[in-house]
Amino acid sequence: MELHSITLRAMLMRMRHPFTTSLGTEWDKYFILVEARDKEGRSGWGESVASREPYYNEETVSTNWSIMKEFLIPLIWAHKISHPQEIGAIFRHIRRNNMAKAALDGALWDLYAKRQGLSLSRLLGGEKKEIEVGISIGIQETAEKMVEQVEKYVEEGYRRIKVKIQPGDDIPVVAAIRRRFPDIRLMVDANSAYTLADLDHLAQLDQFNLMMIEQPLAHDDIIDHATFQKRVKTPICLDESIHSREDARKAIELGSCKIINIKIGRVGGLGESKAIHDLCQEKGIPVWCGGMCESGIGRGHNVAITTLSGFTLPGDTAASSRYWVQDLIDPEVMVEKGLITVPQAPGIGYDPVARRIDECTLYSEAFRP
Numbered sequence: 001m002e003l004h005s006i007t008l009r010a011m012l013m014r015m016r017h018p019f020t021t022s023l024g025t026e027w028d029k030y031f032i033l034v035e036a037r038d039k040e041g042r043s044g045w046g047e048s049v050a051s052r053e054p055y056y057n058e059e060t061v062s063t064n065w066s067i068m069k070e071f072l073i074p075l076i077w078a079h080k081i082s083h084p085q086e087i088g089a090i091f092r093h094i095r096r097n098n099m100a101k102a103a104l105d106g107a108l109w110d111l112y113a114k115r116q117g118l119s120l121s122r123l124l125g126g127e128k129k130e131i132e133v134g135i136s137i138g139i140q141e142t143a144e145k146m147v148e149q150v151e152k153y154v155e156e157g158y159r160r161i162k163v164k165i166q167p168g169d170d171i172p173v174v175a176a177i178r179r180r181f182p183d184i185r186l187m188v189d190a191n192s193a194y195t196l197a198d199l200d201h202l203a204q205l206d207q208f209n210l211m212m213i214e215q216p217l218a219h220d221d222i223i224d225h226a227t228f229q230k231r232v233k234t235p236i237c238l239d240e241s242i243h244s245r246e247d248a249r250k251a252i253e254l255g256s257c258k259i260i261n262i263k264i265g266r267v268g269g270l271g272e273s274k275a276i277h278d279l280c281q282e283k284g285i286p287v288w289c290g291g292m293c294e295s296g297i298g299r300g301h302n303v304a305i306t307t308l309s310g311f312t313l314p315g316d317t318a319a320s321s322r323y324w325v326q327d328l329i330d331p332e333v334m335v336e337k338g339l340i341t342v343p344q345a346p347g348i349g350y351d352p353v354a355r356r357i358d359e360c361t362l363y364s365e366a367f368r369p
């Protein structure tokens with residue numbers, strides 16, 4: 001692939017509703033969009049899921065910008081890339097900074113798929129023509145308000161409901177949802193808000209027949225999660241703790257989780273996502289695709305990876321309209337009866353809308369080989 005340029009854009013998009021987790025509240029989305037252009041004028045697109053603040057993990061919009069500019073983009077210029085599967089190895093000696101790596105990796109996979117005339121899903125080896133999706137609901141002021149939110153999304157057809165919890169907003173909220181909806185597929189995500197001292201308290205979640213408890217303990221832990229998994233029947237799902245196939249292997253070996261949430265950004269790109277998927281399939285560990293409230297570009301990548309056969313549980317890739325008054329893509333990501341029809345057009349299959357991208361661009365910088 002001979003590249004003409006890589007352009008980084010810092011983007012600001014107003015969210016339709018603020019999103020609250022144990023990490024804080026997001027009112028708008030500040031992120032980096034990557035455009036990789038080839039000599040024939042085709043463009044591939046990627047999105048960094050790093051946030052303004054280093055709360056979910058250590059990366060931010062500004063650290064991503066500088067790592068891409070100073071290290072990762074020069075590495076791309078220094079190598080002849082014939083297939084995007086090679087990018088993992090090219091970036092490997094740069095420690096972590098996985099969201100920065102994944103944003104560039106994603107743009108190059110999209111570009112390569114377009115050059116081959118293949119959908120990204122097919123290029124990755126995905127088989128599903130439609131994918132089942134769930135929704136992630138932020139912490140609400142009261143349990144009643146949470147039940148109203150759940151009601152709305154159950155009516156819209158989402159295939160499973162995930163609710164964010166934190167100390168003080170947990171057992172009674174889940175109990176209220178279960179009273180109203182005894183049978184829906186329900187799960188919780190704590191974003192690391194608890195410690196070993198809370199295990200008795202958290203074990204009460206076992207009575208609600210939850211699909212899983214996502215990342216209850218420290219963001220960098222796999223030991224205490226194993227202790228907790230021995231105490232509860234409910235499967236534990238790891239999100240923050242898993243950055244690579246190696247992390248997944250160790251967590252599975254220790255019994256730290258029975259399910260893994262794969263986020264392309266958190267693990268450094270599509271190659272590593274596929275490697276974790278393959279390992280989990282071999283070990284009988286179900287996986288699903290997590291979300292970071294992405295714009296349509298990142299959302300398109302999430303749809304594509306979810307078509308792999310090991311993604312057996314509904315992910316967090318909800319409709320564009322759940323987040324945005326207007327997304328950056330055409331068509332937008334649509335969910336009907338909890339299903340997304342996988343686009344068959346080359347690449348991610350959702351076209352970026354130039355006017356909309358320009359409206360949301362704060363600043364940009366272009367790089368040439």
Ligand SMILES: O=C(O)CCC(=O)c1ccccc1C(=O)O
Nearest residue numbers: 056136191290291292293294316
């Ligand atoms: O709707 C989405 O994209 C998922 C939202 C979500 O749960 C989330 C959003 C931001 C940071 C972390 C998480 C998470 O999965 O832990």
Ligand SMILES: [Mg+2]
Nearest residue numbers: 189214215239
């Ligand atoms: Mg999570």
